[in-house]
Amino acid sequence: MFHIIRHQPIRLLTQTSLSSTCLKLMLSRPVVFVQIWKSWFSSHPLVGNKNIILMGPPGAGKTTVGRIVGQKLDCPVIDIDDDVLETTWNMSVSEKLQDVGSEQFLEEEGKALLKFSASGSVISLTGSNPMHAAGMQHVKKNGIVVYLDVPTAVILSRLQSMKVDRIVGQSPGVSLKDILQFRKQFYKRWHDIRVLCGGDIAAEVVAEKVLDAVKRYQNSELETFISTRSSWSEKSMDKDSDKYFSDVVTEGLAPDGGLFVPERGLPKFTAGEWQSLIEATYIERAQVILERCIHPADIPASKLAEIVGTAYGENFTCSRIAPIRHLAGNQFLLELFHGPTASFKDFALQLVPHMFAYCIPKSCNYLVLVATSGDTGSAVLDGFSRLHDTDKQRIAVMNFFPEDGVSPIQKSQMIGCQKENAWSVGVKSDFDFCQTAIKQIFTNSGYTGFLTVEYGTALAAANSINWARLLPQVVYHASAYLDLVHQGIIPFGSPVDVCIPTGNFGNILAALYAKMMGIPIRKCICASNENNVLTDFIRTGVYDLRERILIPTSSPAVDILKSSNLERYLYLIANEDGQMVTQLYNQLENEGHFQLGKDLLGKLQQDLVAGWCSEEDCLAAIHSVYSTTGYILDTHTAVAKVVADRLQDRSCPIIISSTAHYSKFAPAILRALRIAEINQNPLSQLRLLSSYSPLPPVHWGLLETLKRKGNEDHQVCAADMSVLMSHIETLIQSHFM
Numbered sequence: 001m002f003h004i005i006r007h008q009p010i011r012l013l014t015q016t017s018l019s020s021t022c023l024k025l026m027l028s029r030p031v032v033f034v035q036i037w038k039s040w041f042s043s044h045p046l047v048g049n050k051n052i053i054l055m056g057p058p059g060a061g062k063t064t065v066g067r068i069v070g071q072k073l074d075c076p077v078i079d080i081d082d083d084v085l086e087t088t089w090n091m092s093v094s095e096k097l098q099d100v101g102s103e104q105f106l107e108e109e110g111k112a113l114l115k116f117s118a119s120g121s122v123i124s125l126t127g128s129n130p131m132h133a134a135g136m137q138h139v140k141k142n143g144i145v146v147y148l149d150v151p152t153a154v155i156l157s158r159l160q161s162m163k164v165d166r167i168v169g170q171s172p173g174v175s176l177k178d179i180l181q182f183r184k185q186f187y188k189r190w191h192d193i194r195v196l197c198g199g200d201i202a203a204e205v206v207a208e209k210v211l212d213a214v215k216r217y218q219n220s221e222l223e224t225f226i227s228t229r230s231s232w233s234e235k236s237m238d239k240d241s242d243k244y245f246s247d248v249v250t251e252g253l254a255p256d257g258g259l260f261v262p263e264r265g266l267p268k269f270t271a272g273e274w275q276s277l278i279e280a281t282y283i284e285r286a287q288v289i290l291e292r293c294i295h296p297a298d299i300p301a302s303k304l305a306e307i308v309g310t311a312y313g314e315n316f317t318c319s320r321i322a323p324i325r326h327l328a329g330n331q332f333l334l335e336l337f338h339g340p341t342a343s344f345k346d347f348a349l350q351l352v353p354h355m356f357a358y359c360i361p362k363s364c365n366y367l368v369l370v371a372t373s374g375d376t377g378s379a380v381l382d383g384f385s386r387l388h389d390t391d392k393q394r395i396a397v398m399n400f401f402p403e404d405g406v407s408p409i410q411k412s413q414m415i416g417c418q419k420e421n422a423w424s425v426g427v428k429s430d431f432d433f434c435q436t437a438i439k440q441i442f443t444n445s446g447y448t449g450f451l452t453v454e455y456g457t458a459l460a461a462a463n464s465i466n467w468a469r470l471l472p473q474v475v476y477h478a479s480a481y482l483d484l485v486h487q488g489i490i491p492f493g494s495p496v497d498v499c500i501p502t503g504n505f506g507n508i509l510a511a512l513y514a515k516m517m518g519i520p521i522r523k524c525i526c527a528s529n530e531n532n533v534l535t536d537f538i539r540t541g542v543y544d545l546r547e548r549i550l551i552p553t554s555s556p557a558v559d560i561l562k563s564s565n566l567e568r569y570l571y572l573i574a575n576e577d578g579q580m581v582t583q584l585y586n587q588l589e590n591e592g593h594f595q596l597g598k599d600l601l602g603k604l605q606q607d608l609v610a611g612w613c614s615e616e617d618c619l620a621a622i623h624s625v626y627s628t629t630g631y632i633l634d635t636h637t638a639v640a641k642v643v644a645d646r647l648q649d650r651s652c653p654i655i656i657s658s659t660a661h662y663s664k665f666a667p668a669i670l671r672a673l674r675i676a677e678i679n680q681n682p683l684s685q686l687r688l689l690s691s692y693s694p695l696p697p698v699h700w701g702l703l704e705t706l707k708r709k710g711n712e713d714h715q716v717c718a719a720d721m722s723v724l725m726s727h728i729e730t731l732i733q734s735h736f737m
Contacts, residue, residue: 049119051143052214055187057180058127058167059158060148061203066124068207076121080113080129088112093126102169109168110135117142128168130186140190144217146210147191149288151276152180154199184284188305193217194291198272220244220297222264225467228571229258229585230578245298246359249352249468250366252461253442257585258578259568260467266474267292269518271493274478278486282321283312285482286475289517293471299358307358311350315340315386317700322347322476324483328629330653331644332489333637334480335696337661341413342699343557344507344659345379347476348469353383355468356460357391365457365736367728368397369441371434372463373503374406374556375660377414377424378705380462385419392421396735397462398728399424400434403716406556409664409682409702415714416705421735425727429719430550432562435504437724438463447725455732464506465564473510474517480655481519489653495522497654499644501636502526502534503558505565507657512569512607522652524608527643529553532612533561539610541601544593553615554668555635557660562588570596573603611643618642622662622672631695632669634662663689663699682706 052069054062063079070077078084081093089096089108097105110132119142130136156177159165170179193213197206216222225243243251248260269292277285287308291301299307312321318338325333339346360366370380377399384397401414403426414424427434441447442459451457464470477498485492498521500508508524515521528535530551537543545561553559567581574580587594596604613621621638625631633641637658648654662669666685670678673692679685683706690698717723 049142051118051121051123051139052210053123053125053139053143053145054148054210055125055130055145055191056127056148056150057152057155057183057187058164059155059162060127060150060197061206062124062148064203065148065206065210066122068203069210070122072207072211073122076118077124078118078121079124080116080126081124084116085109085112085126088115097168102171105168106131114138126168127183130190131169131183136186136190144214145190145192146213147187147194148197148206148210149187149194149276150197151199151279152177153279154197154276155180157199188287189302191301192296194288194301196269196273196276196288198276201272217296220295223295224263225260226263226578227254227256227258228261228567228578229254229256229582231582245294245468249355249359249466250458250460252463252466253439255443255445256582257439257443258581259465259564259571261568261571262293262467266513266517268516271518274482274518275485275492278482278492280482282476282479283308285479286312286472289475289478290471293474299355303358307351307354310354315346315350320483322479324480324487324655325631327625327631327641327656330648330650331641332480332484332653332655333658334476334655335658336476337634337658337699339379340701341375341378341382341417341705342661342664342702343375343379344473344476344657345375346383348464348472349376349379349383349462350386351383351472352462352466352468353387353395357387357395360395360460362394365394365455365732366396366460367451367457367732368395368460368462369438369728370397370399370462371431371438372399372401372406372414373431373559374401374410375664376463377401377406378410378417381414381417381419381422381424384462385417385422387421392419394736395421396731397422398731400427400438400724402426402430402434403428405430405552405559407554407665407667408680409666409685409706410556412682413664413702413705416708418714423731424714425724426714426716427719427724428716431556431560432550433719435463435562435564437721439465440721441725441728451729451732455729455736457732457736459728463564464504470506470510470513470565473507474513477511477514477521478517478519481514481521484653484655493520495520495652497521497523497525497648497652498657499525499527499640499648499654500657501555501558501640501659502528503531503560503563505534505563505569507659508608509565509569512572515607525640525643525647525654526608526610527558527640528610528612529555529558529618529639530612530614531559531561534563534566535610535612537566537610538604538608541596541598541604542593543588543595545588546592553635554618554665555639557636558639569604570600573600573607609647611647613639613642619668619672622669623674626673626694629695632662632673632689634658634660635665635668636660638672661696661699661702662694663702 054066056062066077085093113135195209195213225248254260287305316338323335327333336344380397381399418424448459484490498511502508508526511524526534526538530553548561550561571581584594618635618638621642622633625633640656644654644656663686686698
């Protein structure tokens with residue numbers, strides 16, 4: 001195995017190294033020593049000789065919070081405005097601004113910051129300090145930058161009450177709101193830690209949150225991951241074997257065959273913290289949520305911001321990324337198909353490849369293996385093909401899919417998405433074989449060791465068994481709820497139900513995780529097609545694969561009998577009893593079934609209800625919705641719509657996950673719309689659909705992919721482990737050797 005080196009945050013020194021620590025303020029030309037009223041006690045281990053640097057917009061409360069934090073730590077408090085700028089200039093900040101103007105003021109302010117140094121202090125920056133790059137680089141060298149993130153509407157209200165109508169950098173004709181939005185890019189660039197601050201939150205509470213955030217920043221070793229099959233004794237073993245986010249994003253599957261989960265669970269957001277995100281954009285929400293789930297020792301906040309911006313920037317056709325659309329009555333669609341490959345998989349797979357490239361050692365080669373029932377393949381291929389050229393030289397992807405188990409357009413898309421570091425292989429079997437084969441390859445230490453020694457190449461997983469795949473899905477479930485609040489459909493705190501077409505259980509698990517983190521989701525409705533093993537399980541507690549044969553349907557992404565991510569949910573409701581999970585899955589592997597006890601089934605049914613939909617009802621729903629609204633559902637969304645109609649009680653809104661664009665399933669859609677003659681050419685089918693002027697329009701990215709020439713060929717292999725392993729070796733030799 002290759003060793004992953006985590007990107008460690010600044011480590012704060014302990015009291016043993018601080019006996020001679022004192023505050024030094026050096027502002028040369030002339031040098032001014034500022035007298036600090038409170039002495040520094042070196043006995044507090046939280047700060048050491050590093051500074052806690054509070055950053056945020058004007059009106060964020062930096063000065064007040066800084067004083068409280070300083071009192072709690074018994075350390076010096078420095079306000080840049082009062083203690084540095086006005087001392088240096090011998091005039092007030094407002095006088096200086098009036099004297100030199102905004103542009104020159106920023107330069108003068110930055111120069112003063114460059115001449116400033118301190119240690120073991122709490123420092124409150126000005127709202128404009130982060131706009132001077134050199135000054136911020138200087139001050140950040142010896143401190144932890146804490147961003148007090150206050151909603152813009154709250155800041156505007158505070159500034160109005162303070163009778164402030166202009167701030168530094170605001171040009172004529174530019175509103176206060178616009179300049180505050182403009183400044184966010186600088187706060188995003190410089191912060192190490194973010195503290196969400198709602199409208200009514202007291203300064204004392206914010207100070208406590210700052211201290212909690214700094215403690216988390218110091219203690220990255222607490223954010224470890226364990227296997228769903230870990231026993232209690234294994235959890236307390238040698239800490240040298242601990243796994244962190246940067247490990248699990250590259251390893252995918254745990255060595256014992258289980259799935260990685262955070263040992264201390266997911267972070268909880270308060271109602272006030274969620275409410276502070278109501279006005280935020282999707283990218284801003286994603287950044288905040290992911291920062292709380294990924295320790296900066298694994299991916300620093302500034303790098304995470306870069307990754308999120310790249311993933312959800314120009315690659316999505318809708319500026320809202322994952323918009324909510326009213327369908328009918330109390331039903332709302334969460335449109336998850338605006339990414340480049342037209343399915344919900346893009347939310348993770350535009351993001352995860354960049355995380356992966358950041359976390360792995362730069363000197364190693366990695367082959368990412370993925371099994372797909374349809375949508376994952378093209379999303380993985382597209383996502384990893386967008387890496388920087390240097391990363392593509394050391395990271396390649398091999399996608400296995402059931403040759404005859406995906407839609408014609410999905411197959412064309414996967415073949416069309418092949419690039420210099422991304423290949424597709426059709427397997428003469430079903431998805432369950434492909435997924436099981438990948439798992440067996442990962443747990444075959446002899447084979448993976450051979451690849452490492454012989455070819456210097458490690459294997460990694462990109463399926464939803466990879467923990468990093470789940471986090472972006474948590475984001476869009478949370479964002480959907482916040483959008484309903486923002487649109488005035490519900491007040492914050494009112495419950496919603498969600499209905500999700502479910503195959504591998506990852507998407508619905510992410511909704512359950514969002515609920516655990518504080519989003520008021522009442523029930524998660526699991527919608528199956530005719531492969532309804534999950535429906536039966538949720539209703540009875542019996543997971544039984546005996547005598548079940550996979551039925552090919554027009555909703556192939558949920559043509560799954562073995563739902564991998566269900567294991568993570570069972571581990572959760574079993575109170576993290578890895579031994580019980582191991583017993584259940586050993587029984588499933590050996591005997592083809594298992595049954596939950598009464599208590600566990602009761603817990604499960606508090607969260608989940610389930611139903612299934614026939615092929616006939618699926619196509620009828622597509623026709624009905626189009627006839628009444630002009631909107632075309634894809635086959636998976638239609639499955640969820642049918643189940644939602646049957647199971648919802650209409651006492652609250654229900655969010656139906658629209659997991660793919662109908663363009664991917666054109667033959668089934670054309671049949672549903674009762675079009676008699678269907679051309680077998682995928683491009684012709686999309687052009688025919690486009691002639692109906694549907695809502696939403698035919699997916700542009702899919703059209704462009706199908707128009708490409710030169711990528712029509714792909715490998716096809718038998719359903720044999722040795723054959724799959726041979727394909728893997730051939731790819732490694734051709735790409736890396």
